[in-house]
Amino acid sequence: MLEIRNLHATVEGREILKGIDLVVRPGETHAIMGPNGSGKSTLANVIAGREGYEVTEGEILFDGKNLLEMAPEIRACEGLFLAFQYPVEIPGVANLYFLKAAVNAVRKYRGEPPVDAMDFWELVHERMELVKMDESMLKRSVNEGFSGGEKKRNEVFQMAVLQPRFAVMDETDSGLDIDALRVVADGVNALRGPERGFLVITHYQRLLDYIVPDHVHVLFNGRIVRSGGKELALELEEQGYALYNEEPGRARRAAA
Amino acid sequence: MSNIAPVVQNPFRQRFAAFTADRREPDAIARLRREGLDRFASLGWPTRQQEAWRLADLGALAQIDLQRPADALVDAGTLPTLDLPTHQLTFVNGRFAPGLSRLRELPNQALIASLGQALLTHPERIEPHLERLPGLGQHPFAALNTAFWEDGAFVYLPRATVAETPVHLLFHIAGDDIAVYPRLLLVLEDGAQATVVVEYRGKGRYLNAPVAELQLGAGAVLHYHQIQEESSPAFHLGGVRVRQDRDSQANLHLVSFGGQLARTDLEVLLDGEGASCVLNGLILANDQQMGDYHVRVEHAQPRGSSEQLFKSVLDGKARSVFDGMIHVRPHAQKTDARQTNRNLLLSKQAQANANPRLEILADDVKCGHGSTTGFLNPDALFYLRARGIPAAQARTLLVHAFANDSLNRIQLTPLRERLASSLAARLALGSIEEP
Numbered sequence: 001m002l003e004i005r006n007l008h009a010t011v012e013g014r015e016i017l018k019g020i021d022l023v024v025r026p027g028e029t030h031a032i033m034g035p036n037g038s039g040k041s042t043l044a045n046v047i048a049g050r051e052g053y054e055v056t057e058g059e060i061l062f063d064g065k066n067l068l069e070m071a072p073e074i075r076a077c078e079g080l081f082l083a084f085q086y087p088v089e090i091p092g093v094a095n096l097y098f099l100k101a102a103v104n105a106v107r108k109y110r111g112e113p114p115v116d117a118m119d120f121w122e123l124v125h126e127r128m129e130l131v132k133m134d135e136s137m138l139k140r141s142v143n144e145g146f147s148g149g150e151k152k153r154n155e156v157f158q159m160a161v162l163q164p165r166f167a168v169m170d171e172t173d174s175g176l177d178i179d180a181l182r183v184v185a186d187g188v189n190a191l192r193g194p195e196r197g198f199l200v201i202t203h204y205q206r207l208l209d210y211i212v213p214d215h216v217h218v219l220f221n222g223r224i225v226r227s228g229g230k231e232l233a234l235e236l237e238e239q240g241y242a243l244y245n246e247e248p249g250r251a252r253r254a255a256a
Numbered sequence: 257m258s259n260i261a262p263v264v265q266n267p268f269r270q271r272f273a274a275f276t277a278d279r280r281e282p283d284a285i286a287r288l289r290r291e292g293l294d295r296f297a298s299l300g301w302p303t304r305q306q307e308a309w310r311l312a313d314l315g316a317l318a319q320i321d322l323q324r325p326a327d328a329l330v331d332a333g334t335l336p337t338l339d340l341p342t343h344q345l346t347f348v349n350g351r352f353a354p355g356l357s358r359l360r361e362l363p364n365q366a367l368i369a370s371l372g373q374a375l376l377t378h379p380e381r382i383e384p385h386l387e388r389l390p391g392l393g394q395h396p397f398a399a400l401n402t403a404f405w406e407d408g409a410f411v412y413l414p415r416a417t418v419a420e421t422p423v424h425l426l427f428h429i430a431g432d433d434i435a436v437y438p439r440l441l442l443v444l445e446d447g448a449q450a451t452v453v454v455e456y457r458g459k460g461r462y463l464n465a466p467v468a469e470l471q472l473g474a475g476a477v478l479h480y481h482q483i484q485e486e487s488s489p490a491f492h493l494g495g496v497r498v499r500q501d502r503d504s505q506a507n508l509h510l511v512s513f514g515g516q517l518a519r520t521d522l523e524v525l526l527d528g529e530g531a532s533c534v535l536n537g538l539i540l541a542n543d544q545q546m547g548d549y550h551v552r553v554e555h556a557q558p559r560g561s562s563e564q565l566f567k568s569v570l571d572g573k574a575r576s577v578f579d580g581m582i583h584v585r586p587h588a589q590k591t592d593a594r595q596t597n598r599n600l601l602l603s604k605q606a607q608a609n610a611n612p613r614l615e616i617l618a619d620d621v622k623c624g625h626g627s628t629t630g631f632l633n634p635d636a637l638f639y640l641r642a643r644g645i646p647a648a649q650a651r652t653l654l655v656h657a658f659a660n661d662s663l664n665r666i667q668l669t670p671l672r673e674r675l676a677s678s679l680a681a682r683l684a685l686g687s688i689e690e691p
Contacts, residue, residue, distance in 0.1 A: 048642050051634065076644035088639040092657025101653065102643035109644070141657075142639075158643065 001026050001063055001197050002047075002166055008057035009046050016042040018222035019058070024166070029198040031208055031233060034219035035241040040201045041085055043219070044170040047199075048082035049075050062166070076102075077109035081164035083155040085171040090142040095154070098142050099124070099161055106162065127160040131187045149180035156187035166197045173207035185210030205237035220244040267321070268296065272403060275324065282379050288387045292402025299396040308394065311577050311609055312519060312548065317491050322463055325349035325434035332356055335426060336455060339670040342424035343368050349429055350406045350436040360421055367412040368423055371439055374410040381412055385443050389469050391497035391523030391552070397465040398495040398521070401437040405467070408439030413448035415473070422451040422668065427466065429458030429490070440468040444476035446501070451479040453671060457514070461489035468496045472504035474528060479507045481671060485678065486514035488545070495521045502528030502557075509666050510537040511675060512547045513682055519548035519577075526553070526560035526588075537566040538662040540682055541574035541606075548577040553595075555588040555618075564595040567662050569655060570606035571683070579611040582625070586617040595625035600632070600658050602651075655683060 002024040009017040016039045024030050034040050046053045047060060049072035060067040067075060090098070104114045115123075128135065131153045143151050152172055159167055169188065173181055188211050192198065200211055208216070208230065216232040217224045218241075225244060226232065272293050276286065301318060302309035330348050335356065345368065346356035352370035359368060367374060367381065375382055392398040409425045427438045444450055456464055464486060472478055486492045492515045500506055512518050524533050539547030553562045568576035578597045599608030610627040632654050640650035659679055666672040 050638055050642075071647070072638060072641040073644050073646050073650075076642055082642050084639065084642075088633070088635045090636050090639065090654070090657060092661050093653055098640070098643070098653075101645050101649070102640075105644040105646060105649070162643065 002199070003061040004058070005061075006058035007043075007046070007055065007060065009042060010054050010056055011042060011052060015056070016222055017046065020219075020222075020224060022217065022224065024197045024199060026197055027194040028215065029192060029200060029211065029213045031200045031202065031213035031216045032219050033202060033205070033216060033233065033236055035244070036203065038219045039222045040203075040219055041170055044082060044085070044168050044199075044201055047168055048072060048080070073105065074109075076162075076164075077106050079165035081159050081162060081167040083152075083159060083167060083169045083172050085174065087143045087146075087151040087155055089144045089146075091144050093142050094139055095142050096124070096138040099158060102158070102162060123161060127157060130160050130190055131157045132183050133157050148175040149177065152176055152180065152184055153187075156184050160187060160191060163191070165195060166199075167191075168199045168201065170201050171203065172200070173202055173204060181207065182210060205233045208233045218244065268293065268400065268403075271324065275404060281375065282383065284383050285375065285386070289403045292387075292399045292404075295393075296396050296399035296403060299394065299399060302396055308550065308579075311575070312517060312546070314517070317463060317517070320433050320461070320463070322435035323433055325429070325431050325436055325462075327351065328430040330356065330428055330430060335428065336457070336674065338422065338424055338453060338668070338674075340422070342422050342453075343419075344424045344426065345370065345409050346426040346428065347407060347409075347438060349431065349434070350408075350427070350438050352407050356426075363413075363417045363419070365414040366417050366419065367410065369410050371408040371410045371441060372406070378412075381443070382410060382441065385469065385471055386441055387469075389471065389497045389499045390525055392467070392495040392521060395495050395521050397493040398467050400435075401439060401465050401467040401495070404435070405437045405439040408441070408466075411440075411442040411450065411452065413444050413450055415445040416447040417445070418449040419451070422453055425452065425454045427454070427456050427464070429462050429464055429486075430460060431462055432460045433462070434460075435463040435465065438464070438466040440466070442469065442478070443471045444473055444478060444504075446473035447475045448473065449477040451668065453481045453483065453668065455483045455485065456492060456494075457485045458487050458490060460487055462487075463491045463493065465492075466494040468494075470496065470498040470506065472498070472500045472506055472531075474502040474504060476501070476504045478505070479667065481509045481666065481668065482511065482520070483671075483675070484510075484512045484514055484518055484520070486518065488514060488516060490515045492518040492520075494519070496523070498522075498524040498533070500524070500526050500528060500531040500533065503530040504528065505531075506533040508533065508535050510535070510549065512537070512539045512541075512549075513678060516544065517546045517548075519550065521550040523552045524554065524562070525556060526562065527556050529557045530559045531557065532561040533563070534665075535562070535564040535566070536662055536665050537564075538659060539566075539568035539570075539576045540659065540679060541568065541570050541576060542682065543572040543574060545572075546575045546577070549579070550577070551580040553582050553593065555582070555584040555591045555593060558588055559590045560588060561592040562594070565662065565665075566597045567659065568599045568608055569602065569659055569683075570599065570608060571602040573603070573605040575607045575609065577609045577611075578627070579613075580625070581613045581615065582623060584616045584618050584621050584623065589618050589620045591618060591621040591623070593621070593623045597625075597627040598658075599627075599629040600655065601629065602632070602655065652683070656680070
């Protein structure tokens with residue numbers, strides 16, 4: 001459902017992604033691991049369509065459609081979701097209002113009428129339980145004054161309500177204690193299914209104990225230098241990224 | 257004095273003679289009028305060489321031969337309502353319109369009436385207060401108001417009187433090339449409480465130069481709302497002065513949506529120990545509009561507190577001015593004074609001018625001020641778009657969030673909701689109905 005071909009991207013003229021190839025099929029969960037500065041978040045932002053990232057070569061297809069030509073909101077309406085590494089605080093916009101606006105934007109795009117108020121309320125309540133979110137958070141402004149854990153839970157909550165077909169989780173584990181990590185992972189796992197794809201971006205193997213991926217890729221210096229099964233994550237946990245830091249050539253050979 | 261001033265003043269002098277010829281008023285009032293005219297003459301027509309008027313372009317106004325308005329008829333159906341029971345006084349072209357007004361039963365001795373009528377029936381309650389508050393001494397249009405006011409509202413609540421029903425004062429102007437000088441005198445004696453909504457609006461190219469005087473006795477509580485929705489070619493050059501006695505509380509909400517040039521000079525004197533005020537101002541301006549608040553908070557006694565939040569949302573080539581002074585006198589120890597000014601620019605041609613000032617002559621005070629001006633946060637925009645919300649709607653949401661922070665401080669629900677939809681309509685952003 002997501003095909004990335006030879007993706008090169010620059011930020012402020014500096015090339016960060018240097019030729020990424022990645023295919024995620026429906027039902028699959030892929031993990032992207034890598035040290036700081038390897039290009040993980042750039043990849044997430046390019047997929048979501050953030051300004052300031054220039055794709056200089058390659059393409060991304062989403063169900064065969066050219067993703068890079070779509071505005072960020074169109075990507076979302078097509079079923080793409082980015083769980084932000086740093087969710088933005090939006091004072092003055094209530095969480096529930098925001099969520100309803102998002103749900104209705106997607107429905108409008110699909111030619112559907114606005115969501116029925118009762119149906120929406122039921123959906124929200126059901127999904128709130130999933131991430132153990134308190135109802136008071138619905139009335140508060142989007143992410144304003146939320147703790148790090150609350151912000152990440154709010155991301156998973158939004159995902160659970162919007163029910164995208166493909167979700168990119170950008171370092172959703174960073175800054176979470178083990179309980180919060182478990183809640184977030186449970187939320188993601190509950191959404192996994194044969195029609196849905198996930199790209200889980202993380203620095204640490206820890207998250208992958210809870211969200212067990214089908215495939216693991218190591219991103220280093222803008223390239224995927226190694227791909228494997230879930231056991232690759234464990235290997236990285238033991239050996240760290242030192243191997244790639246010191247001898248990227250050898251790592252690439254190992255990947256080949 | 258500038259060279260053009262006498263030329264401009266002459267018509268005011270001539271008009272003053274005609275205006276006062278047929279007025280039958282107590283001598284004290286006639287004297288105030290003459291003093292107002294003399295003060296205007298000595299201040300002169302404001303020029304951009306004067307610091308206080310540096311940013312205001314009054315050239316277009318100076319070109320207009322401002323006349324005294326004729327009577328006008330207004331369809332009651334076009335006037336705004338508050339959707340709740342109120343004591344309502346309506347003024348059309350500065351004159352009391354009894355048919356468009358509605359007074360309810362009042363507690364003993366309380367008085368809500370047209371100022372002109374009250375002056376005939378209760379001069380002893382008005383004369384000690386009218387034009388007695390300090391402030392606005394340098395404001396030429398306040399001086400003109402004192403000379404030329406025809407009518408206005410008088411709200412008087414005696415000691416410990418609580419007016420549960422809000423007072424709604426509607427000043428409507430209809431006509432071109434006219435000048436209207438509405439007056440409001442509000443006196444809350446010790447412990448009295450009132451909620452007041454003042455609305456300025458109209459049709460045509462005119463000058464509205466209102467003056468409001470708000471007097472709060474010890475422990476009095478006032479919720480005052482001033483909603484400026486003048487017609488787009490209109491000039492609004494108003495003044496509000498407030499004097500607060502011990503432990504009184506003034507909550508002032510000023511909203512400025514209309515007019516080509518709309519300025520309010522607000523001066524608050526905290527003249528009793530422990531007096532506190534909250535000043536909440538919002539400007540929305542588009543095209544070539546200019547909105548301006550000149551604020552002075554004078555802490556004269558110890559343990560007073562003041563909190564100012566002034567915001568503007570500017571689109572097109574609109575401009576705003578916030579000039580805010582906190583002055584703490586040597587005696588006013590333990591003062592707590594805060595001032596915040598935030599400006600949101602929706603276009604690159606819009607311009608916000610901020611001039612926050614502190615003068616602190618006491619040594620044991622807490623004072624703070626801050627001012628920010630910026631465009632919409634691109635991270636927040638992207639966040640909303642990444643959830644499927646189209647760019648235009650995302651911008652709308654963020655603008656409303658910024659302005660609603662001001663409007664949400666208004667406790668009078670029907671007024672707050674009406675202002676929110678007026679804001680939406682003015683931003684012409686349409687899609688802010690429930691998503």
